[in-house]
Amino acid sequence: MNRNIAFLELKYGNIYGGYPNFYAISEISLLVFEQGSNRIFLESWVNSANVDVVNVFAQTNELGHTIGRGKEVINMRTRRRFRFDEEFRLEEHDLSYAFRNLRSTKMAIRSFLLRNFKKYRFEDIVVFDGRRDIFLCERAGVDFGRHQIIDIQKDLNRETDYLFSLNKLAVVIGFEMDRSYLRSNNLEYWLHPIAARQLMPKSAAFDAARLMMIFNEYTEHHDDFLMKAALLLNKIQNSKEEEEKRKAAEAAKAADSEE
Numbered sequence: 001m002n003r004n005i006a007f008l009e010l011k012y013g014n015i016y017g018g019y020p021n022f023y024a025i026s027e028i029s030l031l032v033f034e035q036g037s038n039r040i041f042l043e044s045w046v047n048s049a050n051v052d053v054v055n056v057f058a059q060t061n062e063l064g065h066t067i068g069r070g071k072e073v074i075n076m077r078t079r080r081r082f083r084f085d086e087e088f089r090l091e092e093h094d095l096s097y098a099f100r101n102l103r104s105t106k107m108a109i110r111s112f113l114l115r116n117f118k119k120y121r122f123e124d125i126v127v128f129d130g131r132r133d134i135f136l137c138e139r140a141g142v143d144f145g146r147h148q149i150i151d152i153q154k155d156l157n158r159e160t161d162y163l164f165s166l167n168k169l170a171v172v173i174g175f176e177m178d179r180s181y182l183r184s185n186n187l188e189y190w191l192h193p194i195a196a197r198q199l200m201p202k203s204a205a206f207d208a209a210r211l212m213m214i215f216n217e218y219t220e221h222h223d224d225f226l227m228k229a230a231l232l233l234n235k236i237q238n239s240k241e242e243e244e245k246r247k248a249a250e251a252a253k254a255a256d257s258e259e
Contacts, residue, residue, distance in 0.1 A: 006124065007125075011028075013054040013056065017090035029045075032120045053073070057070050107141075127149060
């Protein structure tokens with residue numbers, strides 16, 4: 001018997017020049033995986049409110065390790081991106097205008113999720129570090145009372161005592177997308193072309209696809225997953241030690257040249 005499981009990913013950010021603790025949802029992706037048939041369904045919602053939000057993104061190396069963080073500003077209506085200015089602040093009337101624009105999106109968020117809850121009829125929703133994702137959806141009026149929320153980052157943290165990022169885990173499983181196929185170390189799934197077109201890097205849909213592949217590798221090939229995760233952490237540690245040695249050698253060379 002086929003059984004559906006859903007993967008929820010959000011993109012959100014602060015209003016540019018607004019309060020640092022207020023977040024606006026810019027994208028929602030709900031990927032539904034039909035266990036048994038391996039069919040994938042992808043539903044996406046994009047906020048088109050005329051509001052500028054701050055996008056914070058990780059800068060990673062080839063091991064998926066975060067080496068820095070960047071910030072940019074995106075207008076949700078035009079999708080135009082521009083430079084982030086730490087000192088910029090909105091005037092009170094402009095901030096009120098932004099809040100009014102966002103207020104009308106709550107119904108759209110609620111309708112999008114509840115419609116797809118009913119359409120696909122699943123019990124389990126998998127998230128990654130998803131406490132804020134769930135909170136933002138609930139603030140829009142979404143009720144998760146009939147669903148079980150599975151936070152795979154928390155499950156992994158309990159098992160490995162390490163807080164993995166989605167980027168690191170994508171490296172662990174060897175995630176790749178080749179046209180209409182999603183592939184990892186042990187798995188391969190076909191994607192409908194309409195779904196494949198939504199999987200743009202750095203989008204909520206792309207992260208939902210990575211999350212699904214990570215979850216399936218973790219649950220279906222558990223021992224192999226943990227072994228490759230340990231190997232990656234060793235590589236990261238070795239890379240850090242080599243970088244420290246390189247910096248120490250450069251500092252010693254600079255000190256010698258000054259004498």
